[in-house]
Amino acid sequence: MTTVAAGRKINWTNTLFIAAAHLVAVGAIVWMATGHFYWQSFVMGLVMLELCSISITAGYHRLFSHRAYKAAPWYRAILLIFGAASVQNSALAWSRDHRRHHTFTDTDLDPYNAKEGFWWSHVLWVLHDAPEDHVAKGPRVTDLEDDPLVRFQHKYYVPIAILFAAVIPMCLGFLWGDPIGALLICGFLRLVVQWHMTFTINSLAHMVGTQPYSTRNTSRDSGLIAFVSWGEGYHNFHHRFQADYRNGVRWWQFDPTKWMLWTLQWVKVVSDLRRTPDATIQRALANPRHADDAPRESAPTADAVGVPVAASAD
Numbered sequence: 001m002t003t004v005a006a007g008r009k010i011n012w013t014n015t016l017f018i019a020a021a022h023l024v025a026v027g028a029i030v031w032m033a034t035g036h037f038y039w040q041s042f043v044m045g046l047v048m049l050e051l052c053s054i055s056i057t058a059g060y061h062r063l064f065s066h067r068a069y070k071a072a073p074w075y076r077a078i079l080l081i082f083g084a085a086s087v088q089n090s091a092l093a094w095s096r097d098h099r100r101h102h103t104f105t106d107t108d109l110d111p112y113n114a115k116e117g118f119w120w121s122h123v124l125w126v127l128h129d130a131p132e133d134h135v136a137k138g139p140r141v142t143d144l145e146d147d148p149l150v151r152f153q154h155k156y157y158v159p160i161a162i163l164f165a166a167v168i169p170m171c172l173g174f175l176w177g178d179p180i181g182a183l184l185i186c187g188f189l190r191l192v193v194q195w196h197m198t199f200t201i202n203s204l205a206h207m208v209g210t211q212p213y214s215t216r217n218t219s220r221d222s223g224l225i226a227f228v229s230w231g232e233g234y235h236n237f238h239h240r241f242q243a244d245y246r247n248g249v250r251w252w253q254f255d256p257t258k259w260m261l262w263t264l265q266w267v268k269v270v271s272d273l274r275r276t277p278d279a280t281i282q283r284a285l286a287n288p289r290h291a292d293d294a295p296r297e298s299a300p301t302a303d304a305v306g307v308p309v310a311a312s313a314d
């Protein structure tokens, strides 16, 4: 038990659901290994993993939390649907936590403070309720509260999640005679795999890798972690330039979320992709310690997240 966990109440809903989902995910593997393998269910699980993962990286993270670009309403609606099916809370609640992470990185007010160790930042923080005053001290999310699509998803998050993560996959499974397998694979095995992909950003991306852009917090760049997280592993760059639509800033760095957004701008689905000027990036590379006269690119400003924020720990 970490020190921070000792003072907090356990969130039993999250704890029991996450524990049960892991057991059922193991059941999904046993189900497939004992003569119930249907390639259609497996492929649907992979497609679902891709849709849900991209909804977190391109949607919850870069669009809703950081306002790194603008997007058409139908595209935002799809991200909100599969974001809900990712069972990581509503976009509003997720972004509120994430803005707090950037504003108060590595402090007690950071919901997944990496200095509390791997297990706290990976999953234990989800199993505990955050103190009310911590949430109140965080950056505002009025821009999201004013968005009708985000508000709708926040209000109906649970039914949307059940419908798209469980009911629809199960119905599709009937088409090839494997409704139980479709539910186990799409609803649970996919969910558990995806959780750990996301959780890795909060844990390992603050522990493994290099710090070329900033040594002022624990965030790190790692191509390996980028590979298992749809490009989010270039986390040191991201912490310094959080409003940039790219996490892997070099064209060759593995960041499928960046490549997708870059492609979608050509067909006018997304627009106003925000890029940090090269000269600013070079200044950061030359001075990762942020001397006093260096620009504070990593601080979450009103411009970076679309709203005024309370304070910065960086």
Ligand SMILES: [Zn+2]
Pocket (backbone or CB within 6 Å): 101, 201, 202, 206, 219, 235, 239
């Ligand atoms: Zn971080």
Ligand SMILES: [Zn+2]
Pocket (backbone or CB within 6 Å): 061, 065, 066, 098, 102, 238, 242
């Ligand atoms: Zn972020």
